[in-house]
Amino acid sequence: MPFSLRTAAVSGALCVLAATGTAGPASADSSSPECVTATAQVAAARTAVADARAALHAVHRPMGQVVADERKAARTEVRTSREALREQQRKAARTHDKAERKALQAQIKAERADIRHGSRLLESRRALLAQVKADRKAAQAALATAVAALRDARAAVETACGDTTEPETP
Numbered sequence: 001m002p003f004s005l006r007t008a009a010v011s012g013a014l015c016v017l018a019a020t021g022t023a024g025p026a027s028a029d030s031s032s033p034e035c036v037t038a039t040a041q042v043a044a045a046r047t048a049v050a051d052a053r054a055a056l057h058a059v060h061r062p063m064g065q066v067v068a069d070e071r072k073a074a075r076t077e078v079r080t081s082r083e084a085l086r087e088q089q090r091k092a093a094r095t096h097d098k099a100e101r102k103a104l105q106a107q108i109k110a111e112r113a114d115i116r117h118g119s120r121l122l123e124s125r126r127a128l129l130a131q132v133k134a135d136r137k138a139a140q141a142a143l144a145t146a147v148a149a150l151r152d153a154r155a156a157v158e159t160a161c162g163d164t165t166e167p168e169t170p
Helices: 005-020 034-060 063-094 098-123 123-160
Strands: none
Touching: 034 123, 063 098, 063 123, 098 123
């Protein structure tokens, strides 16, 4: 009998069924509270891994698109900060209460800092690229943490349920 794609697929499916253990736990009480809790932790960890992978995928867009989106957001931030700055300056000019004027001056200072930050992003691609790389590194670290949590949850299921039917791939 020659080896074909069909026989490879069938044998692969049989191997997966055998590896996942379709018969269930051999000598464990799967209704114990510890087992139920550990199983719920595995489900939550799987969801966390899926979310972390989605976030990592979203962060790894083409660099040109990321830069364009960040610059657009920076322009919008600068525009809204300038409008807020003008409004606060008008309020500060109209008020005669020293405490209110002091609070408005603090808000004006914060708005000016926002404008400087947005302008730097518009002017410096290097700062923008550093921010994008930091976001990517953070997403990769979050995925690694989620995978480690899933691995720990699977180990907890194995000890609580005595069950090895859970596949080991994250």
